[in-house]
Amino acid sequence: MREIAFEIREGTGQPVFLQLSREIIAAIEAGRLKPGQRLPGTRALAKTLKLHRNTVDAAYHEATMQGWLTAQPARGTFVADDLPLDPVPAGRRSKPLLATGTRKELRADNGPPLLEFSDGAPDARLLPAAELARALRNALHRPDLLNGAGYGDPRGVPALREALCLHLSAERGLEVHLDDLIVTRGSQMALFLAAAALIEPGEVIAVEEPGYPLAVSAFRAAGARVVPVPVDAEGISVEHLARIASGEPDIRAVYVTPHHQYPTTVTLGAARRIRLAELARQHNFTIIEDDYDHEYRFDGRPVLPLAARMGHEKGLVYVGSLSKVLAPGLRLGYATGPTELIRRMADLRQAIDRQGDVVLEQAVASLLHQGDLGRHTRKTRRIYQARRDRMAELLSRELSDELSFSLPAGGLALWTRIGQGLNAEQWSRAARRMGLSVMPGMNHCIEVTGAPQAFRIGFANLDEREAANAVVLLKRARESLR
Structure with missing residues (x-):
């Protein structure tokens, strides 16, 4: 040659x-x-x-x-x-x-996207692998975990539940008893178990619109009838919820993400939080609070959960995730609520999954007790804040005429509204042909008609080079539609 x-x-x-x-x-x-x-x-x-x-x-x-x-x-x-x-x-x-050092982002076939604006996933490459590996090795040498008589507690390894009780008290103002907490294989399992324990088939769970589509899937799988409640710049519309509750005698729960609303990232204000608690007591429905990324607040102090205000009232289930702190592939979530409800959730869990991953749960308990998880969280918080700022800079520089957004105080994604006359679904399809996955607003809605023309752009899973490449592809996809 x-x-x-x-x-x-x-x-x-x-x-x-x-x-x-x-x-x-x-x-x-x-x-x-x-x-x-x-x-x-x-x-x-x-x-x-x-x-x-x-x-x-x-x-x-x-x-x-x-x-x-x-x-x-x-x-x-x-x-x-x-x-x-x-x-x-x-x-x-x-x-x-494209930015130097790209992968094959220029593919224009129908193959899978090679870059992804996630829905807000963390970067698994930042996992504290050495610390986790050490904790896993130590757990594997515990004969009481692997060779104990019978199966373990379906609520999870006691050491992890104890560590979570301490963590939730110190970091989120929750007073949680050991028997009032269940560890699950991701928050998705916790949402399903909560719904199945709370409702009879055909009863209503109200959800945010736009909202988290997999929560809707979990609730429907549990037999619930799901009713959307609109979200605005201040979070879920509690007055719209009040009208639904007055007309729906079968309403049993409302699902909310008050800290960083999914997908819009807005924080539910104090007045609406108080009104939401009043409605729950008035209409005797349960609040399912999903605090999926509480750790990632960059500006100001994290807002305490609704659960911190309501305590052990009958009307609240609090759901959290450790997968956002570690990696999506490590399925660990948890839920806390009234003792009787947690017991019913544990019974349901035992019917499909006798116990969780005892080795992983013990290892993560060690990471919590020894401070490794706290150090990792502080490190990634700094990294993700820098990535948020960089993504905001790139989008403002390259697509300011087509996209608008408010910089979120926390979370791992931006909610970007697209310009008038543009179609987010068409833009998303064009981006996919170029090797970029980006989710349009309609994917977050039950009622597709009138769905917001917007994208949820996750930034945490992309390093600086990948973020630059992704924005170039998003811009190129827009230009292809002109």
Whole structure:
């Protein structure tokens, strides 16, 4: 093959293998390297560039992981043959098509998106893996966990429930007894169990609109009839809820996310909180409070949960998640409420899942007791605040004419409204064709007619480079619809 020149500069402070990787990507974008073209062997290129072979190997590996190259055993390394790139003459490209170091974001086929504006998921790459691995090893050496007589408590490992009781008291102002708390496989299980324990089939649970679609799924699976209540700039409309409660004798619960409303991120104000509690007592329905990301408040102090005000009143179930602090794949949630309700939830849980993951629960209990989880939370809070600010800057710079938003005080996502005359669903489909997943507002609504033209843009799972790439793709998708 003909020789391709790569420029490596000393004294830039950037690792040489990254420089070479980016030179390779630039050559592909410029058309100097063609789809399917074979690259020089690592030994030959290392000799040409006077680099160590391991440096070239690392550069090839980096570009391969990003999707620009493919490695074929016994044949060599090739430019990926499915890159829909238009060659750009050398010297005429004023800036890269995407931020440096991208993956294959330029794909225009129907394959799965390669970048995602999540619904507010954390970054699993920040997981305190060493601390968790140590705690898991210690738990695995506990014969009482693995070889005890019979199965464990369906409410969860006592050590984790004790740790959560202390945590909720110190951080959220809740006074929780050990018997009033159940650990579940994610908050989704807690929502389903709460609904199933509270209602008879056909009875009503009111939910926020727009709201959390998987909560609606859980409640319907439990047999509830789900009725939407509109959300405005101050949270759920308690007066609309009052009218529903007056006309629905079968209303048994209302589901709310008062700290950072899902998906709009607004915080429910004090007056509405008081009115909501009054309505619950007046109409004898239960409040299901989902405090899914309480840890991530960046500006000002976190607002205490409704549960902190209402205490052990009959009318409230408080649901939280440890998955937001650790990683989505580690399914740990919990719920606290009146003792009798938690007992019914435990009975229902035992019918489908005798107990939780005792090893994981014991390990996380250790992380809580030893302060590892607190340190991790403080670290990620700083990272996610920086990512929030960076995402806000990128969107304001690149899409200020098409998107508007208020910077949320906390949470892991932005609620962005799109300009008049634009269609969020069409924009979302165009972005998906380019390799970006972004969820339109209608996906958060029961009543699709009149759904907000908006996107929920999660930022926590994207590092700075990925965030820049995602915004470029979102902008390019908008331009494709003009």
